[in-house]
Amino acid sequence: MKPKIFIDGEHGTTGLQIRALLAERGDLEIISIPAERRKETAARAEFLNAADIAILCLPDDAAKESVSLITNDTTKVIDASTAHRVAEGWAYGFAEMDRDQAKTIASAKRIANPGCWPQGPIATLRPLVTAGLLPADFPITVNGISGYSGGGRPMIEDYVAKGEDASEFLPYGLTLQHKHVPELRAYAKLSHDPIMQPAVGNFAQGMITVVPLQLGGLDHVPSGADLHAAIADHFAAIKGGVVEVAPYAHLERMPEIDPEVYNGTNRMKVYVFANDKRAQALLLAVYDNLGKGASGAAVQNMDLMLGA
Structure with a gap:
Protein backbone atom coordinates (compact mmCIF):
# COMPACT_ATOMS: atom_id res chain seq x y z
CA MET A 1 0.00 0.00 0.00
CA GLY A 115 14.16 28.12 6.80
CA CYS A 116 16.20 28.86 3.70
CA TRP A 117 18.42 31.57 5.22
CA PRO A 118 19.65 29.72 8.33
CA GLN A 119 20.78 26.52 6.62
CA GLY A 120 23.95 27.88 5.05
CA PRO A 121 25.16 29.62 8.23
CA ILE A 122 24.26 26.58 10.35
CA ALA A 123 26.17 24.33 7.94
CA THR A 124 29.33 26.40 8.34
CA LEU A 125 29.10 27.62 11.95
CA ARG A 126 27.86 24.57 13.85
CA PRO A 127 30.93 22.40 13.01
CA LEU A 128 33.24 25.21 14.17
CA VAL A 129 31.46 25.72 17.48
CA THR A 130 31.30 21.95 18.03
CA ALA A 131 35.03 21.65 17.31
CA GLY A 132 35.84 24.47 19.73
CA LEU A 133 37.30 26.73 17.04
CA LEU A 134 34.64 29.37 17.69
CA PRO A 135 33.13 30.08 21.12
CA ALA A 136 29.34 30.03 21.44
CA ASP A 137 29.36 33.75 22.31
CA PHE A 138 31.33 34.75 19.19
CA PRO A 139 29.68 37.79 17.52
CA ILE A 140 28.15 36.55 14.25
CA THR A 141 26.83 38.47 11.27
CA VAL A 142 25.04 36.82 8.35
CA ASN A 143 24.35 38.40 5.00
CA GLY A 144 23.86 37.27 1.42
CA ILE A 145 21.33 37.30 -1.40
CA SER A 146 18.32 35.19 -2.34
CA GLY A 147 15.98 34.95 -5.29
CA TYR A 148 12.69 36.81 -4.98
CA SER A 149 10.74 33.54 -4.62
CA GLY A 150 11.92 33.53 -1.00
CA GLY A 151 9.43 36.32 -0.31
CA GLY A 152 6.41 34.22 -1.28
CA ARG A 153 3.62 35.05 -3.70
CA PRO A 154 3.39 38.83 -3.05
CA MET A 155 7.09 39.40 -3.73
CA ILE A 156 7.04 37.07 -6.74
CA GLU A 157 4.12 38.95 -8.26
CA ASP A 158 5.78 42.30 -7.55
CA TYR A 159 9.09 41.30 -9.16
CA VAL A 160 7.45 39.69 -12.19
CA ALA A 161 5.27 42.78 -12.73
CA LYS A 162 8.26 45.14 -12.58
CA GLY A 163 10.45 42.97 -14.82
CA GLU A 164 13.77 44.64 -15.59
CA ASP A 165 12.77 47.63 -13.46
CA ALA A 166 12.76 45.51 -10.28
CA SER A 167 15.57 46.09 -7.81
CA GLU A 168 18.74 44.14 -8.54
CA PHE A 169 19.75 44.17 -4.89
CA LEU A 170 17.19 44.94 -2.22
CA PRO A 171 18.34 44.72 1.43
CA TYR A 172 15.64 43.87 3.93
CA GLY A 173 15.35 42.75 7.55
CA LEU A 174 16.56 46.21 8.48
CA THR A 175 14.73 46.13 11.82
CA LEU A 176 17.16 43.34 12.84
CA GLN A 177 14.25 41.10 13.83
CA HIS A 178 14.43 38.53 11.05
CA LYS A 179 12.11 35.59 11.71
CA HIS A 180 14.92 33.05 11.16
CA VAL A 181 17.18 34.36 13.94
CA PRO A 182 15.86 32.02 16.68
CA GLU A 183 16.54 28.84 14.68
CA LEU A 184 19.92 30.11 13.49
CA ARG A 185 20.96 30.85 17.07
CA ALA A 186 19.65 27.50 18.36
CA TYR A 187 21.08 25.18 15.72
CA ALA A 188 24.37 26.99 15.12
CA LYS A 189 24.90 26.57 18.89
CA LEU A 190 25.23 30.31 19.51
CA SER A 191 24.61 31.84 22.91
CA HIS A 192 23.65 35.28 21.51
CA ASP A 193 21.43 36.40 18.66
CA PRO A 194 23.41 36.93 15.45
CA ILE A 195 22.84 39.91 13.18
CA MET A 196 21.04 38.69 10.07
CA GLN A 197 20.80 41.16 7.20
CA PRO A 198 19.64 39.50 3.97
CA ALA A 199 18.96 40.88 0.51
CA VAL A 200 16.82 39.82 -2.44
CA GLY A 201 17.93 40.00 -6.08
CA ASN A 202 16.15 40.19 -9.41
CA PHE A 203 16.23 36.46 -10.09
CA ALA A 204 13.61 33.87 -9.20
CA GLN A 205 15.47 31.39 -7.02
CA GLY A 206 18.86 30.43 -5.64
CA MET A 207 20.95 31.98 -2.90
CA ILE A 208 24.32 32.65 -1.33
CA THR A 209 24.84 33.12 2.40
CA VAL A 210 27.98 34.75 3.78
CA VAL A 211 29.35 34.74 7.35
CA PRO A 212 32.38 37.05 7.82
CA LEU A 213 34.62 36.28 10.79
CA GLN A 214 36.95 38.67 12.64
CA LEU A 215 39.11 36.10 14.43
CA GLY A 216 41.83 38.31 15.89
CA GLY A 217 40.26 38.66 19.33
CA LEU A 218 40.28 34.93 20.07
CA ASP A 219 42.76 33.44 22.53
CA HIS A 220 43.62 30.85 19.90
CA VAL A 221 43.20 32.13 16.34
CA PRO A 222 42.34 29.30 13.95
CA SER A 223 43.78 29.39 10.46
CA GLY A 224 41.67 29.16 7.38
CA ALA A 225 42.91 25.61 6.96
CA ASP A 226 41.75 24.81 10.50
CA LEU A 227 38.27 26.13 9.76
CA HIS A 228 38.05 24.27 6.48
CA ALA A 229 39.26 20.99 8.01
CA ALA A 230 36.62 21.11 10.77
CA ILE A 231 33.81 21.76 8.31
CA ALA A 232 35.08 19.16 5.83
CA ASP A 233 35.45 16.53 8.57
CA HIS A 234 31.90 17.20 9.74
CA PHE A 235 30.31 16.55 6.36
CA ALA A 236 32.64 13.70 5.43
CA ALA A 237 31.25 11.79 8.41
CA ILE A 238 27.65 12.05 7.16
CA LYS A 239 26.69 9.26 4.80
CA GLY A 240 24.19 10.08 2.08
CA GLY A 241 24.30 13.82 2.71
CA VAL A 242 23.83 16.40 -0.03
CA VAL A 243 26.21 19.05 1.35
CA GLU A 244 29.58 19.32 -0.41
CA VAL A 245 32.64 21.18 0.88
CA ALA A 246 34.73 22.91 -1.77
CA PRO A 247 38.53 22.48 -1.62
CA TYR A 248 40.29 25.14 0.38
CA ALA A 249 41.68 27.73 -2.03
CA HIS A 250 43.20 31.23 -2.07
CA LEU A 251 41.44 32.97 -4.95
CA GLU A 252 40.23 36.49 -5.60
CA ARG A 253 37.01 35.28 -7.21
CA MET A 254 35.32 32.05 -8.28
CA PRO A 255 32.77 32.13 -11.13
CA GLU A 256 31.14 28.98 -9.74
CA ILE A 257 29.93 30.93 -6.71
CA ASP A 258 26.67 31.83 -8.41
CA PRO A 259 23.39 31.95 -6.46
CA GLU A 260 21.54 30.12 -9.24
CA VAL A 261 24.05 27.32 -9.90
CA TYR A 262 22.16 24.68 -7.86
CA ASN A 263 18.64 25.71 -8.85
CA GLY A 264 16.28 22.79 -9.20
CA THR A 265 18.45 20.56 -6.98
CA ASN A 266 18.72 19.71 -3.30
CA ARG A 267 22.47 20.33 -3.21
CA MET A 268 24.47 22.73 -1.10
CA LYS A 269 28.13 23.65 -1.46
CA VAL A 270 30.10 25.44 1.23
CA TYR A 271 33.34 27.39 0.92
CA VAL A 272 35.95 28.71 3.34
CA PHE A 273 38.14 31.69 2.43
CA ALA A 274 40.64 33.30 4.77
CA ASN A 275 43.47 35.76 5.15
CA ASP A 276 45.54 34.37 8.02
CA LYS A 277 47.70 37.49 8.29
CA ARG A 278 44.59 39.56 8.91
CA ALA A 279 42.97 36.85 11.06
CA GLN A 280 39.84 37.12 8.91
CA ALA A 281 37.70 34.52 7.18
CA LEU A 282 34.55 34.16 5.11
CA LEU A 283 32.17 31.19 5.25
CA LEU A 284 29.99 30.89 2.15
CA ALA A 285 27.16 28.53 1.21
CA VAL A 286 25.43 28.23 -2.17
CA TYR A 287 22.09 26.45 -2.60
CA ASP A 288 18.57 26.79 -4.00
CA ASN A 289 16.26 28.62 -1.60
CA LEU A 290 13.37 26.52 -2.97
CA GLY A 291 15.45 23.32 -3.09
CA LYS A 292 17.61 22.62 -0.07
CA GLY A 293 16.11 25.75 1.40
Missing part, protein backbone atom coordinates in the same frame (compact mmCIF):
# COMPACT_ATOMS: atom_id res chain seq x y z
CA LYS A 2 1.43 3.35 -1.05
CA PRO A 3 2.01 6.00 1.64
CA LYS A 4 -0.53 8.81 1.44
CA ILE A 5 0.95 12.30 1.26
CA PHE A 6 -1.19 15.39 1.87
CA ILE A 7 0.22 18.84 1.10
CA ASP A 8 -1.75 21.37 3.13
CA GLY A 9 -1.30 24.58 1.19
CA GLU A 10 -0.34 22.92 -2.08
CA HIS A 11 -1.11 26.01 -4.15
CA GLY A 12 1.51 28.24 -2.53
CA THR A 13 5.10 28.63 -3.70
CA THR A 14 6.55 25.83 -1.57
CA GLY A 15 3.55 23.56 -2.05
CA LEU A 16 3.68 23.87 -5.83
CA GLN A 17 7.37 23.02 -5.83
CA ILE A 18 6.76 19.94 -3.71
CA ARG A 19 3.97 18.81 -6.04
CA ALA A 20 6.34 19.21 -8.98
CA LEU A 21 9.07 17.19 -7.22
CA LEU A 22 6.61 14.40 -6.43
CA ALA A 23 4.83 14.39 -9.78
CA GLU A 24 6.68 11.36 -11.15
CA ARG A 25 6.81 9.42 -7.88
CA GLY A 26 4.94 6.17 -8.48
CA ASP A 27 5.67 5.00 -4.95
CA LEU A 28 3.39 7.59 -3.33
CA GLU A 29 -0.29 8.48 -3.31
CA ILE A 30 -0.80 12.25 -3.29
CA ILE A 31 -4.19 13.15 -1.81
CA SER A 32 -5.77 16.57 -2.34
CA ILE A 33 -8.87 18.36 -1.11
CA PRO A 34 -11.41 18.85 -3.93
CA ALA A 35 -11.46 22.46 -5.10
CA GLU A 36 -15.02 23.04 -3.88
CA ARG A 37 -14.08 21.99 -0.33
CA ARG A 38 -10.71 23.71 -0.09
CA LYS A 39 -11.84 26.35 2.41
CA GLU A 40 -13.61 23.91 4.72
CA THR A 41 -11.87 23.26 8.03
CA ALA A 42 -13.62 19.89 8.21
CA ALA A 43 -12.12 18.91 4.85
CA ARG A 44 -8.63 19.83 6.01
CA ALA A 45 -9.11 17.78 9.15
CA GLU A 46 -10.33 14.83 7.12
CA PHE A 47 -7.33 14.84 4.80
CA LEU A 48 -4.81 15.56 7.54
CA ASN A 49 -6.01 12.52 9.46
CA ALA A 50 -6.11 10.35 6.33
CA ALA A 51 -2.47 11.06 5.47
CA ASP A 52 0.58 9.06 6.44
CA ILE A 53 2.60 12.27 6.11
CA ALA A 54 1.15 15.78 6.01
CA ILE A 55 3.39 18.52 4.66
CA LEU A 56 2.28 21.96 5.83
CA CYS A 57 2.99 24.82 3.43
CA LEU A 58 1.08 27.48 5.32
CA PRO A 59 1.49 30.68 7.34
CA ASP A 60 2.46 30.07 10.97
CA ASP A 61 -1.01 30.36 12.53
CA ALA A 62 -2.59 28.15 9.89
CA ALA A 63 0.16 25.56 10.39
CA LYS A 64 -0.54 25.48 14.14
CA GLU A 65 -4.23 25.04 13.38
CA SER A 66 -3.48 22.13 11.06
CA VAL A 67 -1.48 20.37 13.75
CA SER A 68 -4.37 20.85 16.19
CA LEU A 69 -6.75 19.19 13.69
CA ILE A 70 -4.79 15.94 13.71
CA THR A 71 -6.52 13.65 16.18
CA ASN A 72 -4.80 10.34 15.45
CA ASP A 73 -1.37 9.09 16.46
CA THR A 74 -0.34 7.94 12.99
CA THR A 75 -0.13 11.04 10.79
CA LYS A 76 3.41 12.37 10.66
CA VAL A 77 3.98 16.07 9.97
CA ILE A 78 6.56 18.14 8.13
CA ASP A 79 5.93 21.82 8.79
CA ALA A 80 7.51 24.22 6.30
CA SER A 81 6.43 27.31 8.27
CA THR A 82 8.34 29.07 11.03
CA ALA A 83 5.84 27.96 13.68
CA HIS A 84 7.67 24.95 15.15
CA ARG A 85 11.33 25.41 14.28
CA VAL A 86 12.48 25.77 17.86
CA ALA A 87 9.46 24.12 19.49
CA GLU A 88 9.83 21.30 21.97
CA GLY A 89 9.00 17.92 20.51
CA TRP A 90 9.85 18.88 16.94
CA ALA A 91 12.96 17.59 15.17
CA TYR A 92 14.84 20.08 13.00
CA GLY A 93 14.78 18.92 9.38
CA PHE A 94 18.36 19.67 8.35
CA ALA A 95 19.59 16.12 7.76
CA GLU A 96 23.28 17.05 7.57
CA MET A 97 23.30 19.21 10.69
CA ASP A 98 24.72 16.40 12.83
CA ARG A 99 26.03 12.92 12.23
CA ASP A 100 22.83 11.33 13.58
CA GLN A 101 20.33 13.97 12.46
CA ALA A 102 19.04 11.87 9.55
CA LYS A 103 18.23 9.08 12.02
CA THR A 104 16.50 11.58 14.30
CA ILE A 105 14.36 12.77 11.39
CA ALA A 106 13.59 9.21 10.29
CA SER A 107 12.22 8.28 13.70
CA ALA A 108 10.34 11.53 14.42
CA LYS A 109 6.63 12.21 14.04
CA ARG A 110 6.99 16.00 13.91
CA ILE A 111 9.59 17.67 11.67
CA ALA A 112 10.17 21.40 11.41
CA ASN A 113 11.49 22.07 7.94
CA PRO A 114 14.35 24.60 8.10
CA ALA A 294 12.46 24.65 1.26
CA SER A 295 10.70 22.13 -0.97
CA GLY A 296 13.73 19.93 -1.65
CA ALA A 297 14.45 19.68 2.06
CA ALA A 298 10.82 18.74 2.74
CA VAL A 299 11.00 15.90 0.22
CA GLN A 300 14.35 14.77 1.65
CA ASN A 301 12.78 14.68 5.11
CA MET A 302 9.72 12.87 3.82
CA ASP A 303 11.92 10.17 2.26
CA LEU A 304 13.82 9.75 5.52
CA MET A 305 10.55 9.37 7.43
CA LEU A 306 9.37 6.77 4.91
CA GLY A 307 12.65 4.86 5.17
CA ALA A 308 13.60 5.62 1.56
Whole structure:
Protein backbone atom coordinates (compact mmCIF):
# COMPACT_ATOMS: atom_id res chain seq x y z
CA MET A 1 0.00 0.00 0.00
CA LYS A 2 1.43 3.35 -1.05
CA PRO A 3 2.01 6.00 1.64
CA LYS A 4 -0.53 8.81 1.44
CA ILE A 5 0.95 12.30 1.26
CA PHE A 6 -1.19 15.39 1.87
CA ILE A 7 0.22 18.84 1.10
CA ASP A 8 -1.75 21.37 3.13
CA GLY A 9 -1.30 24.58 1.19
CA GLU A 10 -0.34 22.92 -2.08
CA HIS A 11 -1.11 26.01 -4.15
CA GLY A 12 1.51 28.24 -2.53
CA THR A 13 5.10 28.63 -3.70
CA THR A 14 6.55 25.83 -1.57
CA GLY A 15 3.55 23.56 -2.05
CA LEU A 16 3.68 23.87 -5.83
CA GLN A 17 7.37 23.02 -5.83
CA ILE A 18 6.76 19.94 -3.71
CA ARG A 19 3.97 18.81 -6.04
CA ALA A 20 6.34 19.21 -8.98
CA LEU A 21 9.07 17.19 -7.22
CA LEU A 22 6.61 14.40 -6.43
CA ALA A 23 4.83 14.39 -9.78
CA GLU A 24 6.68 11.36 -11.15
CA ARG A 25 6.81 9.42 -7.88
CA GLY A 26 4.94 6.17 -8.48
CA ASP A 27 5.67 5.00 -4.95
CA LEU A 28 3.39 7.59 -3.33
CA GLU A 29 -0.29 8.48 -3.31
CA ILE A 30 -0.80 12.25 -3.29
CA ILE A 31 -4.19 13.15 -1.81
CA SER A 32 -5.77 16.57 -2.34
CA ILE A 33 -8.87 18.36 -1.11
CA PRO A 34 -11.41 18.85 -3.93
CA ALA A 35 -11.46 22.46 -5.10
CA GLU A 36 -15.02 23.04 -3.88
CA ARG A 37 -14.08 21.99 -0.33
CA ARG A 38 -10.71 23.71 -0.09
CA LYS A 39 -11.84 26.35 2.41
CA GLU A 40 -13.61 23.91 4.72
CA THR A 41 -11.87 23.26 8.03
CA ALA A 42 -13.62 19.89 8.21
CA ALA A 43 -12.12 18.91 4.85
CA ARG A 44 -8.63 19.83 6.01
CA ALA A 45 -9.11 17.78 9.15
CA GLU A 46 -10.33 14.83 7.12
CA PHE A 47 -7.33 14.84 4.80
CA LEU A 48 -4.81 15.56 7.54
CA ASN A 49 -6.01 12.52 9.46
CA ALA A 50 -6.11 10.35 6.33
CA ALA A 51 -2.47 11.06 5.47
CA ASP A 52 0.58 9.06 6.44
CA ILE A 53 2.60 12.27 6.11
CA ALA A 54 1.15 15.78 6.01
CA ILE A 55 3.39 18.52 4.66
CA LEU A 56 2.28 21.96 5.83
CA CYS A 57 2.99 24.82 3.43
CA LEU A 58 1.08 27.48 5.32
CA PRO A 59 1.49 30.68 7.34
CA ASP A 60 2.46 30.07 10.97
CA ASP A 61 -1.01 30.36 12.53
CA ALA A 62 -2.59 28.15 9.89
CA ALA A 63 0.16 25.56 10.39
CA LYS A 64 -0.54 25.48 14.14
CA GLU A 65 -4.23 25.04 13.38
CA SER A 66 -3.48 22.13 11.06
CA VAL A 67 -1.48 20.37 13.75
CA SER A 68 -4.37 20.85 16.19
CA LEU A 69 -6.75 19.19 13.69
CA ILE A 70 -4.79 15.94 13.71
CA THR A 71 -6.52 13.65 16.18
CA ASN A 72 -4.80 10.34 15.45
CA ASP A 73 -1.37 9.09 16.46
CA THR A 74 -0.34 7.94 12.99
CA THR A 75 -0.13 11.04 10.79
CA LYS A 76 3.41 12.37 10.66
CA VAL A 77 3.98 16.07 9.97
CA ILE A 78 6.56 18.14 8.13
CA ASP A 79 5.93 21.82 8.79
CA ALA A 80 7.51 24.22 6.30
CA SER A 81 6.43 27.31 8.27
CA THR A 82 8.34 29.07 11.03
CA ALA A 83 5.84 27.96 13.68
CA HIS A 84 7.67 24.95 15.15
CA ARG A 85 11.33 25.41 14.28
CA VAL A 86 12.48 25.77 17.86
CA ALA A 87 9.46 24.12 19.49
CA GLU A 88 9.83 21.30 21.97
CA GLY A 89 9.00 17.92 20.51
CA TRP A 90 9.85 18.88 16.94
CA ALA A 91 12.96 17.59 15.17
CA TYR A 92 14.84 20.08 13.00
CA GLY A 93 14.78 18.92 9.38
CA PHE A 94 18.36 19.67 8.35
CA ALA A 95 19.59 16.12 7.76
CA GLU A 96 23.28 17.05 7.57
CA MET A 97 23.30 19.21 10.69
CA ASP A 98 24.72 16.40 12.83
CA ARG A 99 26.03 12.92 12.23
CA ASP A 100 22.83 11.33 13.58
CA GLN A 101 20.33 13.97 12.46
CA ALA A 102 19.04 11.87 9.55
CA LYS A 103 18.23 9.08 12.02
CA THR A 104 16.50 11.58 14.30
CA ILE A 105 14.36 12.77 11.39
CA ALA A 106 13.59 9.21 10.29
CA SER A 107 12.22 8.28 13.70
CA ALA A 108 10.34 11.53 14.42
CA LYS A 109 6.63 12.21 14.04
CA ARG A 110 6.99 16.00 13.91
CA ILE A 111 9.59 17.67 11.67
CA ALA A 112 10.17 21.40 11.41
CA ASN A 113 11.49 22.07 7.94
CA PRO A 114 14.35 24.60 8.10
CA GLY A 115 14.16 28.12 6.80
CA CYS A 116 16.20 28.86 3.70
CA TRP A 117 18.42 31.57 5.22
CA PRO A 118 19.65 29.72 8.33
CA GLN A 119 20.78 26.52 6.62
CA GLY A 120 23.95 27.88 5.05
CA PRO A 121 25.16 29.62 8.23
CA ILE A 122 24.26 26.58 10.35
CA ALA A 123 26.17 24.33 7.94
CA THR A 124 29.33 26.40 8.34
CA LEU A 125 29.10 27.62 11.95
CA ARG A 126 27.86 24.57 13.85
CA PRO A 127 30.93 22.40 13.01
CA LEU A 128 33.24 25.21 14.17
CA VAL A 129 31.46 25.72 17.48
CA THR A 130 31.30 21.95 18.03
CA ALA A 131 35.03 21.65 17.31
CA GLY A 132 35.84 24.47 19.73
CA LEU A 133 37.30 26.73 17.04
CA LEU A 134 34.64 29.37 17.69
CA PRO A 135 33.13 30.08 21.12
CA ALA A 136 29.34 30.03 21.44
CA ASP A 137 29.36 33.75 22.31
CA PHE A 138 31.33 34.75 19.19
CA PRO A 139 29.68 37.79 17.52
CA ILE A 140 28.15 36.55 14.25
CA THR A 141 26.83 38.47 11.27
CA VAL A 142 25.04 36.82 8.35
CA ASN A 143 24.35 38.40 5.00
CA GLY A 144 23.86 37.27 1.42
CA ILE A 145 21.33 37.30 -1.40
CA SER A 146 18.32 35.19 -2.34
CA GLY A 147 15.98 34.95 -5.29
CA TYR A 148 12.69 36.81 -4.98
CA SER A 149 10.74 33.54 -4.62
CA GLY A 150 11.92 33.53 -1.00
CA GLY A 151 9.43 36.32 -0.31
CA GLY A 152 6.41 34.22 -1.28
CA ARG A 153 3.62 35.05 -3.70
CA PRO A 154 3.39 38.83 -3.05
CA MET A 155 7.09 39.40 -3.73
CA ILE A 156 7.04 37.07 -6.74
CA GLU A 157 4.12 38.95 -8.26
CA ASP A 158 5.78 42.30 -7.55
CA TYR A 159 9.09 41.30 -9.16
CA VAL A 160 7.45 39.69 -12.19
CA ALA A 161 5.27 42.78 -12.73
CA LYS A 162 8.26 45.14 -12.58
CA GLY A 163 10.45 42.97 -14.82
CA GLU A 164 13.77 44.64 -15.59
CA ASP A 165 12.77 47.63 -13.46
CA ALA A 166 12.76 45.51 -10.28
CA SER A 167 15.57 46.09 -7.81
CA GLU A 168 18.74 44.14 -8.54
CA PHE A 169 19.75 44.17 -4.89
CA LEU A 170 17.19 44.94 -2.22
CA PRO A 171 18.34 44.72 1.43
CA TYR A 172 15.64 43.87 3.93
CA GLY A 173 15.35 42.75 7.55
CA LEU A 174 16.56 46.21 8.48
CA THR A 175 14.73 46.13 11.82
CA LEU A 176 17.16 43.34 12.84
CA GLN A 177 14.25 41.10 13.83
CA HIS A 178 14.43 38.53 11.05
CA LYS A 179 12.11 35.59 11.71
CA HIS A 180 14.92 33.05 11.16
CA VAL A 181 17.18 34.36 13.94
CA PRO A 182 15.86 32.02 16.68
CA GLU A 183 16.54 28.84 14.68
CA LEU A 184 19.92 30.11 13.49
CA ARG A 185 20.96 30.85 17.07
CA ALA A 186 19.65 27.50 18.36
CA TYR A 187 21.08 25.18 15.72
CA ALA A 188 24.37 26.99 15.12
CA LYS A 189 24.90 26.57 18.89
CA LEU A 190 25.23 30.31 19.51
CA SER A 191 24.61 31.84 22.91
CA HIS A 192 23.65 35.28 21.51
CA ASP A 193 21.43 36.40 18.66
CA PRO A 194 23.41 36.93 15.45
CA ILE A 195 22.84 39.91 13.18
CA MET A 196 21.04 38.69 10.07
CA GLN A 197 20.80 41.16 7.20
CA PRO A 198 19.64 39.50 3.97
CA ALA A 199 18.96 40.88 0.51
CA VAL A 200 16.82 39.82 -2.44
CA GLY A 201 17.93 40.00 -6.08
CA ASN A 202 16.15 40.19 -9.41
CA PHE A 203 16.23 36.46 -10.09
CA ALA A 204 13.61 33.87 -9.20
CA GLN A 205 15.47 31.39 -7.02
CA GLY A 206 18.86 30.43 -5.64
CA MET A 207 20.95 31.98 -2.90
CA ILE A 208 24.32 32.65 -1.33
CA THR A 209 24.84 33.12 2.40
CA VAL A 210 27.98 34.75 3.78
CA VAL A 211 29.35 34.74 7.35
CA PRO A 212 32.38 37.05 7.82
CA LEU A 213 34.62 36.28 10.79
CA GLN A 214 36.95 38.67 12.64
CA LEU A 215 39.11 36.10 14.43
CA GLY A 216 41.83 38.31 15.89
CA GLY A 217 40.26 38.66 19.33
CA LEU A 218 40.28 34.93 20.07
CA ASP A 219 42.76 33.44 22.53
CA HIS A 220 43.62 30.85 19.90
CA VAL A 221 43.20 32.13 16.34
CA PRO A 222 42.34 29.30 13.95
CA SER A 223 43.78 29.39 10.46
CA GLY A 224 41.67 29.16 7.38
CA ALA A 225 42.91 25.61 6.96
CA ASP A 226 41.75 24.81 10.50
CA LEU A 227 38.27 26.13 9.76
CA HIS A 228 38.05 24.27 6.48
CA ALA A 229 39.26 20.99 8.01
CA ALA A 230 36.62 21.11 10.77
CA ILE A 231 33.81 21.76 8.31
CA ALA A 232 35.08 19.16 5.83
CA ASP A 233 35.45 16.53 8.57
CA HIS A 234 31.90 17.20 9.74
CA PHE A 235 30.31 16.55 6.36
CA ALA A 236 32.64 13.70 5.43
CA ALA A 237 31.25 11.79 8.41
CA ILE A 238 27.65 12.05 7.16
CA LYS A 239 26.69 9.26 4.80
CA GLY A 240 24.19 10.08 2.08
CA GLY A 241 24.30 13.82 2.71
CA VAL A 242 23.83 16.40 -0.03
CA VAL A 243 26.21 19.05 1.35
CA GLU A 244 29.58 19.32 -0.41
CA VAL A 245 32.64 21.18 0.88
CA ALA A 246 34.73 22.91 -1.77
CA PRO A 247 38.53 22.48 -1.62
CA TYR A 248 40.29 25.14 0.38
CA ALA A 249 41.68 27.73 -2.03
CA HIS A 250 43.20 31.23 -2.07
CA LEU A 251 41.44 32.97 -4.95
CA GLU A 252 40.23 36.49 -5.60
CA ARG A 253 37.01 35.28 -7.21
CA MET A 254 35.32 32.05 -8.28
CA PRO A 255 32.77 32.13 -11.13
CA GLU A 256 31.14 28.98 -9.74
CA ILE A 257 29.93 30.93 -6.71
CA ASP A 258 26.67 31.83 -8.41
CA PRO A 259 23.39 31.95 -6.46
CA GLU A 260 21.54 30.12 -9.24
CA VAL A 261 24.05 27.32 -9.90
CA TYR A 262 22.16 24.68 -7.86
CA ASN A 263 18.64 25.71 -8.85
CA GLY A 264 16.28 22.79 -9.20
CA THR A 265 18.45 20.56 -6.98
CA ASN A 266 18.72 19.71 -3.30
CA ARG A 267 22.47 20.33 -3.21
CA MET A 268 24.47 22.73 -1.10
CA LYS A 269 28.13 23.65 -1.46
CA VAL A 270 30.10 25.44 1.23
CA TYR A 271 33.34 27.39 0.92
CA VAL A 272 35.95 28.71 3.34
CA PHE A 273 38.14 31.69 2.43
CA ALA A 274 40.64 33.30 4.77
CA ASN A 275 43.47 35.76 5.15
CA ASP A 276 45.54 34.37 8.02
CA LYS A 277 47.70 37.49 8.29
CA ARG A 278 44.59 39.56 8.91
CA ALA A 279 42.97 36.85 11.06
CA GLN A 280 39.84 37.12 8.91
CA ALA A 281 37.70 34.52 7.18
CA LEU A 282 34.55 34.16 5.11
CA LEU A 283 32.17 31.19 5.25
CA LEU A 284 29.99 30.89 2.15
CA ALA A 285 27.16 28.53 1.21
CA VAL A 286 25.43 28.23 -2.17
CA TYR A 287 22.09 26.45 -2.60
CA ASP A 288 18.57 26.79 -4.00
CA ASN A 289 16.26 28.62 -1.60
CA LEU A 290 13.37 26.52 -2.97
CA GLY A 291 15.45 23.32 -3.09
CA LYS A 292 17.61 22.62 -0.07
CA GLY A 293 16.11 25.75 1.40
CA ALA A 294 12.46 24.65 1.26
CA SER A 295 10.70 22.13 -0.97
CA GLY A 296 13.73 19.93 -1.65
CA ALA A 297 14.45 19.68 2.06
CA ALA A 298 10.82 18.74 2.74
CA VAL A 299 11.00 15.90 0.22
CA GLN A 300 14.35 14.77 1.65
CA ASN A 301 12.78 14.68 5.11
CA MET A 302 9.72 12.87 3.82
CA ASP A 303 11.92 10.17 2.26
CA LEU A 304 13.82 9.75 5.52
CA MET A 305 10.55 9.37 7.43
CA LEU A 306 9.37 6.77 4.91
CA GLY A 307 12.65 4.86 5.17
CA ALA A 308 13.60 5.62 1.56
